[in-house]
Amino acid sequence: MSMWYGELPERWEAHKLKTLVNDINSKANPEDGFYIGMENISSWSARFIETGLKTDGDGKEFKKGDILFGKLRPYLAKVYMPSKDGICSGEFLVFRGYKGNLSFLKYQLLTYEFIMFVNASTYGAKMPRANWQFIGNCVMPLPPRDEQDQIVRYLDWKVSRINKLINIKRRQIELFDEQKQGAINHVVTNEKRITTRIGHLYTSILGKMLATQPNSKQDSYEKYLCAKDVHFDGIDITSTKEMWFSPDEKRQYKVKNGDLLVVEGGAGAGGSYIFNFDVKESYYVQNSIQIIRSKGQSTNQFLYYYLFSLVKQGYIDYICEKATIPHFTKERLLNTPVPVINRSEQEKIITYLDQQCKRIDRIVFNLNNEIALFTEYRTRLISDVVTGKLDVRGVIVPEYEAVEESASDGDEAANGDAGENSDDV
Secondary structure (H helix, E strand, O other): OEOOOOOOOOOOEEEEHHHHOEEEOOEEOHHHOOEEOHHHEOOOOOOEOOOOOOOOOOEEEEOOOOEEEEOEOHHHOOEEOOOOOEEEEOOEEEEEOOOOOHHHHHHHHOOHHHHHHHHOOOEOOOOOEOOHHHHHOEEEEEOOHHHHHHHHHHHHHHHHHHHHHHHHHHHHHHHHHHHHHHHHHHHHOOOOOOEEEHHHHEEEEEOEOOOOOOOOOOOEEEEEEOHHHEEOOEEOOOOOEEEEEOHHHHHHHEOOOOOEEEEOEOOOOOOEEEOOOOOOOOOEEEOOEEEEEEOOOOOHHHHHHHHHHHHHOOHHHHHOOOOOOOEOOHHHHHOOEEEOOOHHHHHHHHHHHHHHHHHHHHHHHHHHHHHHHHHHHHHHHHHHHHOOOOOOOOOOOOOOOOOOOOOHHHHHHHHHHHHHHOOOO
């Protein structure tokens, strides 16, 4: 029997999920009604997010009172209780007929242990999926109905309070991000300054196209950076991919300390950061990244702050026609206007902004840590309560106002989906 929860209280029963619900496979055309895709459900919080996206593929019919469970990449924990009838992506399992408290089952399906248990059963390297045969045989704890109801009341109350604290922290982060953006905009985009093109002050090297095979015996397999690795808050070298480079290409595309790396394509177009690592390995760039180097009159650090300001103000989205996949091409970057400021004044600006941004970044870092702790506590609490490790039968639940999760959870999940569907951009 497929068990994931440990020892249960003596008063509880345990049943295979397939004896508690039916797996519904009623096919329907997504054009026929209210549609829910994987991108519409936030990870771990069972929230619906309006995206406006539709699909022409096959869908499944669901009804109010069903539970949807995402079988594609189950580690994303996409679970939803629809409030009306509709049609969903075929990547959902549709559960119907649960005789107990449906919200109790929802909380069980969202426990970390259950999600990881199901995730371990997946097949397919790039698009891992779970199947009903495995999930249906998972054994689910089942307390008496009155205890289910009390568990749901308790968790709704506690989770709502935790969500409120998390939302407060997220709003604080938004305010500090706005403060950081305002400080940078004020200093680097003074309209009274003379401007020139970035290409007059900097050079650009666009990275290499992906190469899956060597062209000669001299080629070597090397680490490269792509769009997913470069962001305004840093460069991630912990999960770099590798491809073939010739000796000439290694000289051309090698990243040097002090280089400004700028994202050419994808959702993060225009994102940038200065490469500065004390590592023995060499790193190169794929063609979703540009290497920017100063010609001498200006500094890479100033351009980093300037690009940060342009991206946050929407300039990159505007010139890249974001209706399609945005591309901040080499030509667009080099033709972008930039203020002409002598290096000594730039150094003063950089010193000031470094101090301001480091102060704000420290605060945001601590707030994110607090959010992580609240999130971990919420996960542990749900698991302990729905598996009987924490007895809440005697807890008095006060009146409360339910608080929804911030949409950022769902946005992250949707971005994560998109990221795994594209190799590098």
